Amino acid sequence: MKVSHILQEKGRDVVTVAATVTIAEATKLLAAKRIGAVIVRDGGGAVGGILSERDIVRALAKSGADCLSHKVADHMTRDVVTCSEADSVDDLMEQMTRGRFRHLPVVEDRQLIGIVSIGDVVKTRIAETVFEAESLRAYIATG
Ligand code: AMP
Helix, strand or coil: EEHHHHHHCCCCCEEEEECEEEEEHHHHHHHHHHCEEEEECCCCCCCCEEHHHHHHHHHHHHHHHHHCEEHHHHHHHHECCCCCCCCCCHHHHHHHHHHCCEEEEEEEEEEEEEEEHHHHHHHHHHHHHHHHHHHHHHHHCCC
């Protein structure tokens, strides 16, 4: 299964923030949207960074509650690994495992067109496995 199939299923909406908003505002957004990471957009609609709940935990450990008034830019990851619609779910699992992160923005022509989380990857993998098992059962039953 390809990333394009996942986006067809889940849609292409991506929650983004500007690098200038505070960590407190970004935290409220993560809680309201029930997500684990937001993409930080740059001026031209491309990916400028990513801020995940892990970055907020690290910021809290380092600066205490003071970090809530810091800017997202102070704590986001700038060097973001992205994927494309043509990538397979196996490619994504490998990238997430190697990079030890759970989110991959989908980018085409430098524009952000979606996001895939580890939850989407696991859901897709389970659906594939169930489909394979059912196909094998049907094959054996007709044999
Ligand atoms: P996560 O597991 O996605 O919550 O993120 C763990 C750490 O990896 C955090 O510091 C994130 O900012 C960072 N991170 C998340 N996704 C990516 C990505 N696609 N590329 C680079 N870093 C990332």
